Amino acid sequence: MTHRFSLPTDAELEKLITQVYESMPSPDQSRLSLIESKLLQKARKNKDQNNLNKIPWWIVLLLAGGLATAAWWASEAVFDKDDAIMEDEKHIFNEKLIDNQTKSNETESSIENNESYKDRDSPVIYQRESF
Numbered sequence: 665m666t667h668r669f670s671l672p673t674d675a676e677l678e679k680l681i682t683q684v685y686e687s688m689p690s691p692d693q694s695r696l697s698l699i700e701s702k703l704l705q706k707a708r709k710n711k712d713q714n715n716l717n718k719i720p721w722w723i724v725l726l727l728a729g730g731l732a733t734a735a736w737w738a739s740e741a742v743f744d745k746d747d748a749i750m751e752d753e754k755h756i757f758n759e760k761l762i763d764n765q766t767k768s769n770e771t772e773s774s775i776e777n778n779e780s781y782k783d784r785d786s787p788v789i790y791q792r793e794s795f
Contacts, residue, residue: 672680
């Protein structure tokens with residue numbers, strides 16, 4: 665069993681809506697004020713809850729600045745420490761280099777004095793270039 669009702673046109677729909685709207689009772693002022701007061705109370709509660717979660721912008725800015733300053737200071741301290749260590753290592757390396765050069769000069773003079781070494785024709789195994 666199927667119903668074969670015709671679909672309402674736009675004009676008929678508009679007429680039905682206006683009939684229902686006009687048949688409704690007029691709004692009661694006491695009921696409207698009650699709804700308004702409930703909405704205001706809910707808005708105040710939500711405002712209080714939202715304010716608890718918000719941090720003032722200047723505190724956030726202060727914390728971010730402090731964090732950036734601490735990171736900068738720590739990096740300066742670490743890099744200065746590394747530079748000091750590298751300078752100490754360079755100094756030790758230079759002392760070792762000077763010691764090795766004096767030793768090599770001594771061994772070269774002793775080799776030059778050794779006539780048996782001059783007589784040998786040996787291939788060059790290691791040769792350092794000076795720039």
